[in-house]
Amino acid sequence: IxxxxxxxxxxxxxxxxxxxxxxxxxxxxxxxxxxxxxxxxxxxxxxxxxxxxxxxxxxxxxxxxxxxxxxxxxxxxxxxxxxxxxxxxxxxIGYESGVLGWVFAALVGICLPAGYALLGATWLIMKTEGSLQLRAISWARASLWLTGLGIALISAATPYFSPEIMSRWFSYPNILWLAPIPIATAFLFLITDRALHQLKANPSQREWLPFTATVAIFWLSFFGIAYSLFPYLIVVNA
Structure with a gap:
């Protein structure tokens, strides 16, 4: 606290x-x-x-x-x-009222707390030591891939529910310019996972790395959502 x-x-x-x-x-x-x-x-x-x-x-x-x-x-x-x-x-998903829309919203509702837990746990790894730091490492490892699931769900749902966003991301040559974003995000997840494994064995080794990588993941995710919606604030479905 x-x-x-x-x-x-x-x-x-x-x-x-x-x-x-x-x-x-x-x-x-x-x-x-x-x-x-x-x-x-x-x-x-x-x-x-x-x-x-x-x-x-x-x-x-x-x-x-x-x-x-x-x-x-x-x-x-x-x-x-x-x-x-x-x-x-x-x-x-533009406030889709069908069952699929509500199921998707519920899944994101489960995954976002995992993302916050990942941020908090990696912050504690930097700020604590001893048994509490080891517990924070375990919390971060438990929440890492659930966070990844949430990002993957949002990445798949936005183009699925909006043809305009689909075209914006997957039309040529946009796909060439935007491909580094999901690639970099996946790479950062792997870096975070590896760093957490190393910290479990040696807690004093680069405690800052998981938090830095997690912040970068959130910034890339925010940029992806902003790019998908810009210049609008509300998703326009077909």
Whole structure:
């Protein structure tokens, strides 16, 4: 908990700031997005409130009560992450209302918490040592490939549900220019997996590498989504 203290305010603020910018800059898209995602947004806000309250109360209660607030912090974070995953899954496929669309959103809702767990675990690998660092290595290894599954699902679903995105990625010569993105992402997953295996045997060897590679994976994923949607905010289906 102490390792995230300096970044806590920014972590709590970016979502609210993003919604505010969406309302001011793109009011029409804001109306569509929040109408379609009303339930997961409401659940996410409840999770954020629970997480924020738990973080502050944990620092003030006695030692006997800390496990309760630890659990509430974990539960609030999990609810927030799952809600965000469902929101991303729904948004990526243009709010497809069929069974396949909801199944996809649920799968992304499962995989996104794994991505956050991977980021958190690799951060702890850098910031801790001893038994906690070894546990963080195990957490990172457990969440790595579930994160990869989520990225693969999104990468496959966006062109499947939108012919325009399909053309943007797979038409010639775009495919030649864009092929390095999935290749680099797969390579970074392999680097992270190898680094975690090495750290298990020698925890003092390049503790920074898994976190750096994970951040790069998230940046490449963000770029891929941004490129797929630009210049629109909402996916247009056939």
């Amino acid at each position: 102490s390792s995230i203290g300096p970044f806590w305010d920014a972590n709590e603020t970016w979502l609210v700031l993003g919604v505010g910018i969406l309302l001011v800059a793109f009011p029409f898209a804001h109306g569509i997005v929040l109408t379609e995602l009303y339930l997961p947004v409401a659940i996410m806000l409840a999770g954020l409130i629970l997480r924020g309250v738990s973080f502050d109360f944990r620092a003030k209660v006695n030692l006997a009560q800390k496990p309760l607030w630890n659990f509430l912090f974990y539960f609030g974070s999990l609810v927030t992450a799952v809600s965000q995953g469902v929101m991303i899954g729904r948004h990526i």
